[in-house]
Amino acid sequence: MKKLVIPFSTAALAIALSLGIANAADDAMPTVGASAPTFTLPSQDGSQISLDSFHGKWVVLYFYPKDMTQGCTIEAHNFQRDLSKFEAENAVIVGVSVDTPDSHKQFCTKEGLTFRLLADPEHRVVDEYGSLGHFGAFTIAQRNTFLIDPHGKIVKVWTKVDPSHHSEEVLAALADLKK
Numbered sequence: 001m002k003k004l005v006i007p008f009s010t011a012a013l014a015i016a017l018s019l020g021i022a023n024a025a026d027d028a029m030p031t032v033g034a035s036a037p038t039f040t041l042p043s044q045d046g047s048q049i050s051l052d053s054f055h056g057k058w059v060v061l062y063f064y065p066k067d068m069t070q071g072c073t074i075e076a077h078n079f080q081r082d083l084s085k086f087e088a089e090n091a092v093i094v095g096v097s098v099d100t101p102d103s104h105k106q107f108c109t110k111e112g113l114t115f116r117l118l119a120d121p122e123h124r125v126v127d128e129y130g131s132l133g134h135f136g137a138f139t140i141a142q143r144n145t146f147l148i149d150p151h152g153k154i155v156k157v158w159t160k161v162d163p164s165h166h167s168e169e170v171l172a173a174l175a176d177l178k179k
Helices: 002-019 070-081 083-088 101-111 124-128 166-177
Strands: 040-042 048-050 058-063 091-097 116-119 132-135 138-141 145-148 154-158
Touching (some): 040 116, 058 070, 058 166, 070 083, 070 101, 070 166, 083 091, 091 124
Parallel strands (some): 058 091, 091 116
Antiparallel strands (some): 040 048, 132 138, 145 154
């Protein structure tokens, strides 16, 4: 019986995450105009990455629920597809989830991702950005994105994004803000 419960739970989680269904925490989310909360987290290659290391660049800080799930894979592929466009705008892409660095490494290898995915299994940064969510017994990051300007200020916030066209939304906002 346990063999049936685990796959069903995993399948249910994957479906819920791809649809954006999860209960959000009541934590306050940083708002437009606020300084972006700083952090240091491990990336898929094990190196420690700090938000401060991107000073002088635009940062697309996106939170996503789970490596290797449908919606998260679509979102990551689209950011990867548009990576050269972001780089041309002096912007970096940084993804954060509560998965481990090893999970991120597998995800990046399997999906050909070259931008940074940061691991927050202790939920500190996810919580600080008001993006902690729950789906049953699972703790996840809500699908939220923060666009941070080169001086460390939050200039745009998206919540409960649609992963299928979010990369294009962020690029359009970046172009508008740079006018």
